[in-house]
Amino acid sequence: MDDTVHQGATEVVGREIFLDLLDRLPQAVIQVGEDGRIRFWSAGAAALFGFSSDEMVGSDLERLFTPALSTAGEPARLLAHARAGGETRDLETERVARDGRVLSVLLMQTPLRAPDGSYQGALQALTDISEQRHLLRQLERRVHQLSIIKEIGEALHGTMDLNEVLHLILIGATAGPGLRFNRAFLLLADETGQSLEGRLAIGPSDGGEANRIWQELSQKPMTLRQMLTRYEGSLAETNRPLNELVRGLRMPLDEPGQLLPRAIASARAMVLPGKDSGEPDRAFAARLGAPAFAVAPLSARGRTIGALLADNAITGRDIQPEDLEMLQLLAATASIAIDNSRLYAELASRLSHLEAAQDEARRSQRAVARAERLSAIGEMAATVAHDIRNPLVAIGGFARLLLADTPDGDARRAPLEVIVEEVNRLEGIVNKVLDDAKPVSPAGRAVQVNRLLEEAVKLLDHELSDGRIVVRLQLDPGVPAIDADSDRLFEIVLNIVRNAIEAMPDGGTLTIATLPLSDRVEIRFGDTGSGVPDSIRERIFSPFFTTKPDGSGLGLSVARQVVFEHGGSIGVDSVPGSGSTFTVTLPTRIEADHGQAAGC
Amino acid sequence: MAKLLVVDDEKNLRALYQSELTRDGHEVVVALDGQEALKLLEKEKPDLVVLDIRMPGIDGLETMARLLSRENTLPVILNTAYSSYRDSFLSWSADAYVIKSSDLTELKTKIREVLQARSEEKGANAR
Numbered sequence: 001m002d003d004t005v006h007q008g009a010t011e012v013v014g015r016e017i018f019l020d021l022l023d024r025l026p027q028a029v030i031q032v033g034e035d036g037r038i039r040f041w042s043a044g045a046a047a048l049f050g051f052s053s054d055e056m057v058g059s060d061l062e063r064l065f066t067p068a069l070s071t072a073g074e075p076a077r078l079l080a081h082a083r084a085g086g087e088t089r090d091l092e093t094e095r096v097a098r099d100g101r102v103l104s105v106l107l108m109q110t111p112l113r114a115p116d117g118s119y120q121g122a123l124q125a126l127t128d129i130s131e132q133r134h135l136l137r138q139l140e141r142r143v144h145q146l147s148i149i150k151e152i153g154e155a156l157h158g159t160m161d162l163n164e165v166l167h168l169i170l171i172g173a174t175a176g177p178g179l180r181f182n183r184a185f186l187l188l189a190d191e192t193g194q195s196l197e198g199r200l201a202i203g204p205s206d207g208g209e210a211n212r213i214w215q216e217l218s219q220k221p222m223t224l225r226q227m228l229t230r231y232e233g234s235l236a237e238t239n240r241p242l243n244e245l246v247r248g249l250r251m252p253l254d255e256p257g258q259l260l261p262r263a264i265a266s267a268r269a270m271v272l273p274g275k276d277s278g279e280p281d282r283a284f285a286a287r288l289g290a291p292a293f294a295v296a297p298l299s300a301r302g303r304t305i306g307a308l309l310a311d312n313a314i315t316g317r318d319i320q321p322e323d324l325e326m327l328q329l330l331a332a333t334a335s336i337a338i339d340n341s342r343l344y345a346e347l348a349s350r351l352s353h354l355e356a357a358q359d360e361a362r363r364s365q366r367a368v369a370r371a372e373r374l375s376a377i378g379e380m381a382a383t384v385a386h387d388i389r390n391p392l393v394a395i396g397g398f399a400r401l402l403l404a405d406t407p408d409g410d411a412r413r414a415p416l417e418v419i420v421e422e423v424n425r426l427e428g429i430v431n432k433v434l435d436d437a438k439p440v441s442p443a444g445r446a447v448q449v450n451r452l453l454e455e456a457v458k459l460l461d462h463e464l465s466d467g468r469i470v471v472r473l474q475l476d477p478g479v480p481a482i483d484a485d486s487d488r489l490f491e492i493v494l495n496i497v498r499n500a501i502e503a504m505p506d507g508g509t510l511t512i513a514t515l516p517l518s519d520r521v522e523i524r525f526g527d528t529g530s531g532v533p534d535s536i537r538e539r540i541f542s543p544f545f546t547t548k549p550d551g552s553g554l555g556l557s558v559a560r561q562v563v564f565e566h567g568g569s570i571g572v573d574s575v576p577g578s579g580s581t582f583t584v585t586l587p588t589r590i591e592a593d594h595g596q597a598a599g600c
Numbered sequence: 601m602a603k604l605l606v607v608d609d610e611k612n613l614r615a616l617y618q619s620e621l622t623r624d625g626h627e628v629v630v631a632l633d634g635q636e637a638l639k640l641l642e643k644e645k646p647d648l649v650v651l652d653i654r655m656p657g658i659d660g661l662e663t664m665a666r667l668l669s670r671e672n673t674l675p676v677i678l679n680t681a682y683s684s685y686r687d688s689f690l691s692w693s694a695d696a697y698v699i700k701s702s703d704l705t706e707l708k709t710k711i712r713e714v715l716q717a718r719s720e721e722k723g724a725n726a727r
Contacts, residue, residue, distance in 0.1 A: 386654075389681040389700060394612035396702020401619055423702050431699075434683060542693050557692060 025125070028105075031112070032061050033121040036079055048105075048128055050098030064095045066102055082111040082122035095126065104133040141322065148178055149329045155224040156337040160344040164228065169334040170202035171227050173310050178224065179326045181310035182317075185246050185288070188298075188306040188338075189253070196307055198249035201242040204314060245288070253304060264304055269296035269328040271319050294319050296331035300339035308334060385430040392430065396423030446481035447489060449521055449586075453512055456493040463498070468507030479514045479521050482588045484566050489586075492562045495555040496525050496582050503529030503580065520568075523584045531576040540572065559584075602715050603627045605646035607637040607663065608679075609655045613700075617650065620704050626711070634663030641667060646674075648715060650707070651694075653680040661690045668693060675714045679707060 019040065022029045028045030032038055037060055041053040049056075049064065056063075062075040069075070074093075081088060088109035095103050105126040112120045152172035156165055166186055173184035183203025187196035204212075253261060263270050271294050273281040285293055290311035298306040308331045312319060399419040406413050457464070457471050464471055500510050508528035515522040532540060541560040563570045568586035604626045606617045614630045621628045629644045631637040633655050640646075649667060653660035664676050677696045678685065686697050695717075696710040 386681050390610050390613060393681075393700045393702045394610070394616055397613075397616040397620065397704060400702060400704070401616070401623075420702070427701060561688075561692075 026127075028124075028126040028128075030061070030124045030126070031121060032079065032124065034083070034119055035121075036061055036075070039121065045126070048097070048103065048126065049095070066094050066096050069094065078109065079122060082109055083119050085111055087111070092129070103128055104130045145322070145326055145329065148172075148326070149333055151224060152178060152330060153333045153337075155228070156333060158225060160341050162338065162341040162345060165334075165337045165341045166200045167202075168224060168228055169308065169330070169337070170200060171224055172330055172334075173308065173327070174202050175224060175227055179310070179323065179330060181294070181323070181327075182312045182314040183242065183290075183310065185249070185309040186306060187246075187249060187251060187309065189304060193253070193303070195253050196249075196251045196304075198246035199306075201246035203242055249287070251284075251307065263295050263307070264297045264299070267297070269294055269324045269331065271324060289313055291316065292319060294324055294327050296324075296327045298331055298335040298338065300335045305335060305338060381433045385433045388426070389430050392423050392426050396420060396427065399423065447484045447486040448481050449479050449489075449514055449523065450475040450477070452486060452490055453493060453514065453523070456490060456497060457512070460494065460497055460501070463501055464510070467501045467504065469501060469504055470509045472509060472511045474511060474513035476514050476516055479516045480588055482521055482586055484586065485562075488562045489566070492559040492584075493523075495559045496584070499555050499582075500525055500527040500529065500580075503527050503531075505529075508579075517585070519589070520585050520587050523586070524581055525584075526579060526581040528579040531578060532572055532574040532580050533576055537572065537574070541570070601625060601627055602647040602711075603629065603644060604648050604650060604711065605629050605631060605637060605640055605644060606650045607631045607634065607655070607660070608650075608652040609633055610652075613652075617704075621708070621711070624708050624711075634658035634660065634666070637663055638666055638670075641670060641674075647718075648675045648677065648711060650677050650679050650711070653678060653682060653685050661685065661688070664693060665690070673718075675718055677707070677710055677714060 022040070023043040025042065025044050027042075028048040029040070029042035030038060030045055031040035037058055038056050041051070041056040043053075045056070046052055060075075061079070062070055065075050078088065088107060091107040091109075093105060093107055095105050097103055106129050108125045109122050111122050114120050152168065155168050155172070159165060159168070170184045170186060172178040173181050183201065185201045186199045188199045189195075190197050253264070255261065271292055273285055273292065285291065288309070288311060290313035293309055293311035296308045297304055298308055308327065310319075310323075310327055396419070399416050403413065403416040403420060406416060453475065454473065457473065497510065497512075504510075504527055510528075511524070511526040513524045513526070515524070541556050560570050563584055563586065566586055568584060570582065570584050572580055572582050574580040604621055606614065606621065606628055608614050608617065608630070609632055611632075614632065618628045618630055629640060629646060631640050635657055637649065637651070649664075651660040651664055655663075658666070660678060660680065664678070667674055667676065676694045677698060678691055678694045679698045679700060681700045683699055685691050691697055695714045698707045698710055701707075
């Protein structure tokens with residue numbers, strides 16, 4: 001402590017003021033002698049390192065270095081630099097504090113010389129930058145995380161196909177440029193929204209396969225999109241056992257205490273099983289074959305749409321808080337992507353329906369316009385033809401009468417024959433015009449017979465239960481849709497069922513059965529009523545025929561009319577006293593003009 | 601000899617049917633619309649009715665419904681200028697459907713057939 005800091009400061013007072021000044025600096029100020037031992041230890045140094053001046057003065061400077069830096073010869077190199085007259089500025093390095101903490105410091109060093117120029121050691125000022133370093137590292141990590149999420153987000157942006165989106169999410173969760181989980185699983189809400197079911201998984205099924213895939217990936221660095229293109233086909237194949245596992249997974253959403261409701265309630269990704277996890281969580285983990293797994297809920301527009309699960313079942317690496325943070329971020333991006341692709345698909349499907357409907361509307365509009373034109377012409381022709389017919393009948397009829405009264409050889413026969421012949425010709429023309437003007441049969445539409453019968457029974461529910469009638473439906477699911485006017489068909493079903501209700505005044509059983517035949521559909525209505533007597537069997541389909549005091553007698557005749565219009569047939573089998581079975585047979589396709597022909 | 605009630609709103613046609621059917625050996629009563637036909641039913645007790653369909657007032661189909669509601673075994677032949685009513689289920693209650701023609705052969709044939717069928721039915725029932 002004799003001739004230290006400033007050789008020029010010979011006065012003790014000056015030296016003390018100088019040292020006092022150094023003590024007041026916030027930095028750690030250390031004076032090192034030419035032998036490498038500490039000569040001065042400022043109050044700032046004591047605060048930073050936790051060593052007092054008494055402890056440190058006389059100690060070797062090397063005491064403050066980390067073992068790594070000491071081994072690398074850093075203390076000697078630093079002092080040699082000063083000895084050679086070199087200044088050191090803003091050197092970022094590390095030192096060890098008394099409690100063993102490694103401190104990040106910014107170092108400045110300047111050599112000290114005696115007036116004769118001889119080297120006397122160095123003065124060091126160290127600023128603690130541990131906090132800044134820490135923040136910087138955090139910032140860097142954050143930037144890295146965001147860049148990963150950004151890349152996944154961009155990849156997701158490139159597609160609207162749900163299947164691709166799901167694959168990309170899982171690739172993002174597992175791949176090297178992504179979150180690096182070993183395996184990832186996607187569960188999506190089922191249509192009830194009550195539970196999630198497993199959809200897709202990615203991950204090696206064992207360590208061997210894991211090594212092979214990861215090696216391949218590290219040799220050829222790829223973007224996520226490239227990975228998708230490269231692996232999309234083979235993913236499903238290589239992950240078959242895993243995907244079988246995931247498709248068997250179901251997670252209820254509405255049972256409190258289950259892991260997913262908890263994760264949703266906390267709106268955060270979590271690692272399970274946790275400290276407070278019960279048996280279900282452990283059982284689920286065991287099913288996945290992982291000691292622990294991370295789960296992040298997926299939600300869009302206020303609804304839970306699924307969950308993203310990930311684990312490190314192959315490497316056994318612990319899931320770090322950062323991993324969880326990343327999974328949370330990925331889940332947010334994934335939710336939007338899934339929702340978007342679904343909305344897009346819905347939109348596309350609606351659009352194509354709309355386009356089809358528009359095409360259909362245009363077509364039928366043209367057809368209607370044409371039909372209306374033809375119909376107007378036809379009606380006019382028919383009106384004229386009818387108006388002509390009555391006078392023709394009178395003229396021709398009387399001409400025939402006169403002709404019959406005129407004896408052979410009479411000169412009046414020839415002109416009368418001309419009248420009869422010409423009237424015949426005119427009547428022929430009238431008939432032809434009227435035939436051409438006949439209305440076309442109703443346009444056929446695909447009618448689901450089974451559904452129509454169910455609806456009819458539903459509509460008559462009250463009448464049936466009031467009449468204490470049990471309905472048994474034996475509908476063959478193989479019955480095809482048939483060409484028919486559904487309103488009129490519905491009407492006849494109602495008529496036949498009502499007829500059956502009336503036939504069972506004391507209640508009974510109505511069995512309605514359908515049966516697909518080769519090009520026809522058979523519908524049977526079997527009641528347990530009084531039956532139809534043979535004597536009136538033929539007439540029950542005639543209009544105004546009724547055996548009931550309040551019946552109009554039109555129900556079954558309307559039914560027969562409609563069935564005929566559809567080119568079908570209707571009949572009844574009956575055993576008096578034990579019931580009747582009405583059998584309606586309808587062709588699956590209406591032949592052109594069949595209705596007309598059958599109606600005659 | 602059967603008694604026929606012919607209902608038609610056209611005067612000339614009534615005249616034609618009357619001449620021709622009388623000549624064919626029937627007794628012919630004519631009515632100019634449904635209302636009159638219903639009145640004549642009680643008085644004349646015809647064996648068969650030949651009905652036009654398009655008539656002012658109540659049309660032939662409704663007339664038929666009313667005639668049948670009074671006497672449900674009455675044979676009815678619809679005789680009309682229109683073929684379209686043939687497809688109407690209401691027409692099925694008629695025993696025959698004839699399209700008007702200056703050639704009355706078809707009408708006369710149907711009248712004969714229907715009367716024949718009815719008399720056989722009666723004979724069978726009587727036995």
